[in-house]
Amino acid sequence: MSNDVYIIGAGETKFGELWDKSLRDLAVEAGLEAIKDANIYSKDLQMLYASNSLAGTINEQSNIAALAADFSGIAENHVPAVRVEASTASGGAAVREAYLAIKSGEYDVVMVGGVEKMTDIYGTEIIDVQSSILDREWESFNGATPAAMAAIAARRYMHDFNVEREAISMVAVNDHANASLNPDAQYRNKITVDQVLNSDPVAEPLNVFDCSPITDGASAIILASEGFVKKNRIDGVRILSSAMAEDYLALHSRKSIYTLESTKIATEEALKKAGIKREDVSFLELNDSYSIYGLLELEDMGFAEKGKAKDLVYDDIKLNGRLPVNPSGGLKAKGNPLGATGVSQFFEAYLQLKGKAGQRQVKDARYALLHNMAGTGATSVVHVVGE
Amino acid sequence: MSNDVYIIGAGETKFGELWDKSLRDLAVEAGLEAIKDANIYSKDLQMLYASNSLAGTINEQSNIAALAADFSGIAENHVPAVRVEASTASGGAAVREAYLAIKSGEYDVVMVGGVEKMTDIYGTEIIDVQSSILDREWESFNGATPAAMAAIAARRYMHDFNVEREAISMVAVNDHANASLNPDAQYRNKITVDQVLNSDPVAEPLNVFDCSPITDGASAIILASEGFVKKNRIDGVRILSSAMAEDYLALHSRKSIYTLESTKIATEEALKKAGIKREDVSFLELNDSYSIYGLLELEDMGFAEKGKAKDLVYDDIKLNGRLPVNPSGGLKAKGNPLGATGVSQFFEAYLQLKGKAGQRQVKDARYALLHNMAGTGATSVVHVVGE
Known part of the structure; x- marks a missing residue:
């Protein structure tokens, strides 16, 4: 099997100045929407890749992959969670890590979630x-x-x-x-x-x-291996x-x-x-x-x-x-x-x-x-x- | 081939309060030492994984993978560089990403470098x-x-x-x-x-x-695929x-x-x-x-x-x-x-x-x-x- 990688679900918050939502609120909202869209259970997830650029500074929070795993309920299953950062290319870089992880044969179902809560500071x-x-x-x-x-x-x-x-x-x-x-x-x-x-x-x-604006928002996708997609007859995007x-x-x-x-x-x-x-x-x-x-x-x-x-x-x-x-x-x-x-x-x-x-x-x-x-x-x- | 992953070289700075060395100095020192120890050329590297916990806040610098690639001369070859963060588990998490990347078959020779310059702030x-x-x-x-x-x-x-x-x-x-x-x-x-x-x-x-102390320091290892190790008859550690x-x-x-x-x-x-x-x-x-x-x-x-x-x-x-x-x-x-x-x-x-x-x-x-x-x-x- 060629071990291709597929997107089988996606979720997103609205983008904007979201004063009533915190970093963790946004991460959880997008993540759960993606899980729902993929029609899987959170226990199916085997790894979480979190993409974030500046939460350490803006929100004074490190290890946001663990934070997102915790508040979306998937830490309960102890699935590994890691943050990928490459400045404003963090999102693409995180998808790439997830893609390689599935290619390695180690995982079949992985979430990539990206989040930034920028309006916690200003000016x-x-x-x-x-x-x-x-x-x-x-x-x-x-x-x-x-x-x-x-x-x-x-x-x-x-x-x-x-x-x-x-x-x-x-x-x-x-x-x-x-x-x-x-x-x-x-x-x-x-x-x-x-x-x-x-x-x-x-x-x-x-x-x-x-100039692109200051934006709060989160997006998440679920990636799956060719094996998982075929077994479950999912019509994913490759x-x-x-x-x-x-x-x-x-x-x-x-x-x-x-x-x-x-x-x-x-x-x-x-x-x-x-x-x-x-x-x-x-x-x-x-x-x-x-x-x-x-x-x-x-x-x-x-x-x-x-x-x-x-x-x-x-x-x-x-x-x-x-x-x-x-x-x-x-x-x-x-x-x-x-x-x-x-x-x-x-x-x-x-x-x-x-x-x-x-x-x-x-x-x-x-x-x-x-x-x-x-x-x-x-x-x-x-x-x-x-x- | 089982596609096992080997460590073929390692480098490290002294650990301590290193007042005369910056974040980038430390990263470069450990990285170049690892390259030398592995007896490879920097052009052999196909990817850099950088582990860092708090540079965004302590040193006000994001994208330190790009920074390290730049100042160690490997950005010249345009090899991808990404930071992995899982708070104080960033180092292990970065090695893990590199390990999966080699397992995926995408890369044969990858550097993992970890760095923290903590004494730039105090108290x-x-x-x-x-x-x-x-x-x-x-x-x-x-x-x-x-x-x-x-x-x-x-x-x-x-x-x-x-x-x-x-x-x-x-x-x-x-x-x-x-x-x-x-x-x-x-x-x-x-x-x-x-x-x-x-x-x-x-x-x-x-x-x-x-309590563990406030420490400046950097460590780097070179990972290689089974294929690379066998081809070059390297006595690595698996x-x-x-x-x-x-x-x-x-x-x-x-x-x-x-x-x-x-x-x-x-x-x-x-x-x-x-x-x-x-x-x-x-x-x-x-x-x-x-x-x-x-x-x-x-x-x-x-x-x-x-x-x-x-x-x-x-x-x-x-x-x-x-x-x-x-x-x-x-x-x-x-x-x-x-x-x-x-x-x-x-x-x-x-x-x-x-x-x-x-x-x-x-x-x-x-x-x-x-x-x-x-x-x-x-x-x-x-x-x-x-x-």
Whole structure:
């Protein structure tokens, strides 16, 4: 048996500023929903992978895998629970660990849950904590923030390739258009290019509508082995491939500040392992924490030449376009609860590939390409999920 | 091929208050030493697992796997890097992930590096950060610290089983005796039972000599597949089994406050998978972050009836005794750099099983049983390592 890995269930909280829910509330809600959706019992679970980026700092809580296992009732069965962290790529990285664990033959049914409760702190405090995803000694101790680093890349990119500011805005416009169709999304209002251009500046040339928001939320999926799926005649969605790559942590160490080398390598490997071509991809979920990254990612994932993603963002990436991007609403509009974000891409892929995405359903969805990234590109995790 | 997993190299920094070394300095030092010891090139590495408990808070740095990959030069090869966290069981959990990754067939050569730089903050600040490993809302927000929780268990245990305070002290005495023979240890002075009993109180009945110290340090090991080991004719040390189990996070939720259920289950599973019996074990490395845990662990790992570990701690656990415990010097005396601690147990096992442990060599060492635990017992990871 090839020991393929399948998604057999998925759950998610609403994304947003959820003042009445704690870290553990969110984790439990998404986890139990996934268990219910998979139509299994919690005692069927053999391992829990928890993805979280910043709970140690924001919520002053370590070992949140144990916390989630405890409060969702699965610690009663003593199943192992571990947290996986790779900054904002934690979700993709956690799915990857679960995928490898099933591939190893050790487990048949595993949960991956991602959670972030960001609104427990606010203002400059959250910006400072977020800046821990950069190289603290060489970048953020000197005042750099993730938005500032994205802005530096954007400025140089616009200059070198003569890219108009409007093209960058289109990434956010597309996210909001899709999120308007997603009941879980943080922002369900459509926005225009003019609104992005006239929103408050954050780090020139990026405005507040170019930046993913502060989000509370959790997502969970259940993965199962081929053996389990066949035995129980489950119609799951297959993870065709998983790939991960690293780059230098600090932006200044990279060969090019607008080239996401880790994304390039992980995408190439994921497609190769899955045995599919770019033209086979039905839709993309991209890690557009800042709108500029939407363009860079389209290029470094091989869907456009460097500097040419602007040709895709006005039409092709739309929900009914040639290459739909972020049908979920993406990081900008669905929301970006850091540790949950990468897992929530799988939630979306699961719905889409099962034909259950409602109003935002991508037509004839067969293969999803999911891209999760840490900070300015130090880590990228790419998965191909298919029928 | 059975696809067994081998340790083929190990490296470690000195443990202690290392004022002149940063988090990244420590990670790089241990990692490069392990690469050198394994006699491989850094380009041979296919994945890095980083274990760390509290860098997000203590050092305000996330994504330390990327940081370590960057500064040790392996990010140049774009190898994936991910952090694994399970509080103070992070090290064992990270080795376990690496073990599963090799078992999956995805990788042949993987590094696991554990690091903690704890002296970047001090006083009540470090105690508060350490308390994040408890249930923050139900335990530490109300003033509980890890030492206080250990003390509560100790008090009740002493009462229920009529255990003398001296027996608890012997765990620390044994650690210091062994550490006196370990050049990497934080404390190389021998201590007496009287010194433990007369040291400053921390949380009654535990004194400062019952508590593992604040430690900076890093450990790293290189794991390789059976295929790689055979092809390159490497004389590695085999990981016979890996097991992990969970319990409720908060102490008050447990059925018994002096029974480490997660340790019990993980040990049973590890021994069973390895196909060895307790009497086959040459030595133990135990997670004795507080001396009381040394006794509880001996019992819950099945080497003594509950309440009877006191019969082992005066003689049997000595380096030349029937069941040597912590030849490394253990958490109390070798030191307890949280994220590195679990990995450093493998460093010790590697040396011992290769017959390279110098003055602290356990005679005829064949099988090591390694126990790494989170906080008051929420998570336990147990491995059997052998010839």
